[in-house]
Amino acid sequence: MLKKGMMAVALALLAAGAVAQKRQVMLDKVVAVVGGSSILYSEVDEYARQLTEQRRQEGYTSDRDPMNEALEALMTQKLLYNQAQIDSVQINQADIAAHVEEQVQQMVDTEGSIPLLEAKHHMAIFNIREMMRRRYEEQAYANSMQNEVTGKVSVIPGEVERFYKSISKDSLPTVADQYVYAQITKFPKSMTAAKQRTRERLLDMRERVITGKAKFENLARMYSQDPGTMMRGGEMDPSPLAGLDPSFAAALENMRPGQISEVVESQFGFHIIQLLDKRGQLYHFRHILLRPVYTTEELGETLNVLDSIADRIHRDSITFERAALLHSDDATSKMNGGIVSNHDILERFNAFDAKLTVTRFLKEDFAHFNALDDYNALSKLKPGEVSGAFLTQDILGNQLGKIVKLVEIIPTHTASLNEDYLRLEDMALADKKERIFKEWLGKKIDGMYVFITPEFRDGEFENKHWVK
Structure with a gap:
């Protein structure tokens, strides 16, 4: 991935492109050329505003001049x-097209x-689409290129230890409060x-598509519960x-192009699949994902069961650990x-070795794996206390009930090895x-042609190779 400032370039320029065009008569001139690509003053100016x-x-x-910082990011x-x-x-390219359509x-x-x-952007809709397509495409190529450079980089324990020792004590990161907790879950x-x-x-839905009463992609946009593909009509990248x-x-293996599958159950839910094309070992397809949905009465019954378990734990008739094992x-x-x-x-760390099992959660960790309901329940507890039953979703988006126990809060501290x-x-x-990457x-x-206009050549660049 690109650094934070670089990652924002494409999105910033998408928003700024039209403004830059309106100001083009007054401001635009080429201020830098890298390889076969030129950079306009208006692009630098608008991105600097975005950074600020x-x-x-x-x-x-930042102590740096935002214009110089923006120019270096763009170069x-x-x-x-x-x-x-x-x-x-x-x-x-399909992913870029989907992003463009979503943005438009x-x-x-x-x-x-x-x-x-x-009227707002002073250009036709097809020009807006083309401008955004170029921006997204350039950013996609840049991201892929950087991934080629750094994607396979790894570190070994000795490098981690040396890195830790190289950081001054005052510069070590502070780790916020962390939560250790236990849970008992129940599906209805x-x-x-x-x-x-x-x-x-x-x-x-399958019958409606087969009889021509509906298009597969339209049903996917309206009903599919796969957020990664629904806006693309259920279309997946060839896989x-x-x-x-x-x-x-x-x-999928036994399907013919154009064919629509029977209902398929996977770990993610239920699908119908439409095979679009097959090239070698790559399958290009659409799908619609649905997960089971329960009635209010069905969910209420699940909460009643869990509340009964929590009550037994509160009365010390069973331990939380034993209840988790049994129920x-x-x-x-x-x-x-x-x-x-x-x-x-x-x-994220491919750390599935038992000795590296992580049971400590920062507040932001709960958001990362769709468990904010857990945090909201835990934030009301003291260590050792057990919550009442509440409804939530698992990491795959399936509805379920849960009770949680706050085991421990590790206070804010300076990171240690x-x-x-x-x-x-x-x-x-x-x-x-x-x-x-810097090397x-x-x-x-x-090794690449780089030209920077005199007014920017004396600017402060992190990489001194830019000014030749």
Whole structure:
């Protein structure tokens, strides 16, 4: 991924493009050229404004001139884009098209109509689409190129320790309060009936598509519960079967282009699938995902069961650990006394070794793996207390009931190697990636045509190779 400022370039320029065009007569002139790409003064000016506003909202400032900072970010993106062309780096054009359509629709909704949007930006809708397509495409190439450079970088424990020792005590990060907690989860007893209702909904959609009463992509946009594909009409990027859920892959493997599957159950829910094309080992398809939905009565019954369990725990007739083992539907935590592991952290760091199991959660960790309901319940408890029953969703989006126990709060503290290894590993990896990227960038700048106008040549650039 690009650094924070660079990541914002594309989005900032999308918003700024029209403003820059209106000011073009007064301001626009080429202030830099990198490879075959030029940078206009208006682009730098508008992105500098975006940086300043972003920092104002986040409550911090920079000692650097925002114009020079913006220019360097833009030159870096242009270099990455040009190098991506040289190295024939691949990007997903379908994904870019989907992003453009989503952005255009948001802009139309904001302004109220296409004519009003065109009047505001002084350009036709197809020009707005093309401007955004170019921006997104350039950013996609830049991101892919940087991933080529740093994607395979890793660190070993010795590097993490050296990184930790190299940081002054005053510069060590502060780790905010962390929560250790346990849970007992319950899916509604009526799951079988809810699954059958979901199957019937999908069978009805399948029949409507087959008989020509509806288009598959339109139904996906209206009803699919897969946020990653619904805006694209359920369309997935071409994928090998090995990367898909086994049940989903098995159904897809036996389909012909244009065919619509029967209802398929996977770990994510229920699907109908339409195969669009197959090229070699890559399958291009659409799907509609639905998950079981329960009635108010069914969910209420689940909460009653959990409240009964919580009552027994409060009366000391059973321990939380024993209740989790006997009654919890969560196979991951029930064997560990209900103690919850931070799946998001584990996955992010590929740290599935038992000795690295993470059971400490920062407040933001709850948001990362869709568990803000857990945090809201825990924030009202003292260590050792058990919550009442509440409704929530699991990491896959399935409805369920839950009670939680606050086991411990680890107070805010300065990060240490023993207590916060995985978070320090993340910092060490980011530091190593940045060093490797800067070295690569310096060499590429030296080998690529770079021109900067005199008014900007004396500016402060982090990478001194820019001024030749």
